[in-house]
Amino acid sequence: MRLSAYFLPTMKENPAEAQVVSHRLMLRAGMIRQQSAGIYAWLPLGFRVLNKIADIVRSEQERFGAIEMLMPTIQSADLWRESGRYDAYGPEMLRIIDRHEREMLFGPTNEEMITDIFRNTVKSYKDLPKMLYHIQWKFRDEIRPRFGLMRGREFLMKDGYSFDLDYESARKAYNRMMVAYLNTFARLGLTAVPVRADTGPIGGNLSHEFQILAETGESELFADRDLLEGGILKRNIGPTDDVDAYVDEVTAFYAAADEMHEAANCPVPAEKLMARRGIEVGHIFYFGTKYSEAMGAQVIGPGGEPVTVHMGSYGVGVSRLVAAIIEASHDDNGIIWPESVAPFKVGLISLRAGDAEVDAACQKAYETLTRAGVDVLYDDRDERAGAKFADMDLIGLPWQLLIGPKGLKAGVVELKNRKTGERQEVSLESALAQLGA
């Protein structure tokens, strides 16, 4: 992509309305624009990151047996009356009346809808277990939307739902999702800690939140130091490994969200108990028959008897993750994207647009990288070098390739690593080879 033809409205000044660094940097880097309180438009650069995150979430879901579908954003109030949540959800639910005076709502989550689809479709235990998910916009009329995408009103969620014949099988589904989540967050360059949490409006009595450690985090968590520092969360467990044994090992350590923690009966000795702030980027629930019972989701069991299915639901805050990654990875100059989610891998900077030799070398670099499938953002603008450096650091692409007249005379270009700041002067060929072309 040529920057002169792209849409990247960066800002030099810090926007006054942004209180946290991720919100500031997303506005300044031209990734998002606020449209109403807690509602954002995704500009091209932000949208690329959002899609990359969604793709990583998707690939770990599929790897652990979840199947993708898509449910609508608008739901019927009647479904929610069946579960009893239409009234219980309160003012956080955005309620809508259509032209026929039918009560509708913008979905804050999809337990009711998926249960409805299941009860109308699945009849036999032979079709179980099943795990379905979608990645869809949600709306929650948060009383105080804040911190940009961290607590928006409209936000993108991956929500998955499991259906099993009994508790044991449902727990296996829960465990598989816990491992899929740990893998997903690791691939995003994050360490997420699973902590026991309150189940809130989703219900049931077993749930874990996944918290990224960050000083600016909204939640407080308490955890055993050995869980945070012992390396156990960084093991790469695959679907054919002993998932249940691993989950037992992880969950044997004490780790709890604020609302679960009673200092008086905490099992962790004081010197090992760590109080940290975190950002909740995922939340998984086992709620048994809460929805299936209320809505009549049954299958015919192995003995011919009707069985009410056991369910769980599994959420990832996809749009929140964009902000959480920035909170975890930035410096004074801007964002530092992990390569797996970077909007482009390379920022190519022409130090003198219009100079024939520089233009030719940049064009060659741009074409070679593009042909090799490497995503490049080519700053071909006729701008001062200083402004280009500042913009490139701000948007945080992992590599910068700088090509100017002085270097070319000496037969070199400059390759800069955004994260380490390390600079190398090498031939253009060698730089392109290092970038994978």
Ligand code: P5A
């Ligand atoms: C699980 C999937 C649920 O809704 N039902 C379907 C369950 N869980 S949850 O914890 O309420 O939400 C899941 C994740 O969504 C993100 N999230 C938000 N992100 C941005 N702005 C918000 N207002 C917001 N609310 C929830 C969180 O990452 C949460 O873990």
